[in-house]
Amino acid sequence: MLAGEILLRSGAETARIEDTMNRMASAFGLNDAQSFVQPTGIFFSANPIDRVKLVRVVERSTDLAKVAIVNGISRKISVGEMTVDQALSDLREIARIKLSYSFWIQVLAASITSGCFLIMFKGIWGDFLPAVIAGGIGHTLYIYLHKMIKVKFFAEAAAAFVIGLIAVITVKNGLGTEMDKIIISAVMPLVPGLLITNAVRDLMDGHFASGLAKGADAFLTALSIGTGIAAVLGFVFKIL
Known part of the structure; x- marks a missing residue:
């Protein structure tokens, strides 16, 4: 047990x-x-x-x-x-014991990962730093909010909102060029990749209840991320 x-x-x-x-x-x-x-x-x-x-x-x-x-x-x-x-x-x-990586290593990994995803998505090198900053700050906010508020979907939506806001600000001020690729790259550390994989694996193994539950969890996470970005693009982007 x-x-x-x-x-x-x-x-x-x-x-x-x-x-x-x-x-x-x-x-x-x-x-x-x-x-x-x-x-x-x-x-x-x-x-x-x-x-x-x-x-x-x-x-x-x-x-x-x-x-x-x-x-x-x-x-x-x-x-x-x-x-x-x-x-x-x-x-x-x-x-x-706690074997997970420290807070700063997680933030550093999220930052570097965001920049690498930008290049993988065929973005320009000029957007590398904005993606790194957006990914790092967004992941930092996610970790802090998840500790204070146990509803992780709120933390994911708030982190995505901040990522989108940083992307909009950097592009509006000439520090970035392709806003869509900056946003997509920076939210990748928030994407529930392992959860999606386990959901598919459970469904293939015949564990339908677990597979559907994990799939619903992954769907709500994706919905939270999309909601945060949509709030930025729908309201803040027009104001700025």
Whole structure:
């Protein structure tokens, strides 16, 4: 249950979580174990007689390092290289520690990524710096707002609005040229790429409830980004 919870919180797909839990249970002699994973919780039964156990998962993020570590523990358990106590101790330590990158590294990565996307989208080098600035400031705002307001869609819409505003200002003042490519490049770090991938993967594996839920989450994220940009282009752009 703890392994499944860590995987779900870290952005793993449903099939991987269920397979990992079932393999670990089988390795420890629970051959009749059943697991059922949803985006907001995990159900697990050790056998047909015991009661079903539930873990509620509210907050989810992307931490592929933890996914890789838990997979490694699962493989060691499957080949008999790790006992129950050792596995539980390691999993508790993984759940406790924070392996995600620091705030400044995330902002720096978002900035550089935005500039690189601009060149990939065949933008001009003169717009590289405006895209870097817009992407960095937008991602900074997203991180801060997401910490203060748990509704991430509001944080994404606000970040997209600021990105669009910076793009409009730079173009209006002659610091940028192609506003559309600056905006598209700067919002790319906000795009839920992993969420979309997992949604498609779950649907292909037959996990329709999880796939549709993750797809709806990705759709709302895209809608929030589009709303923020539309607000800038529809109102602020005309005023400036």
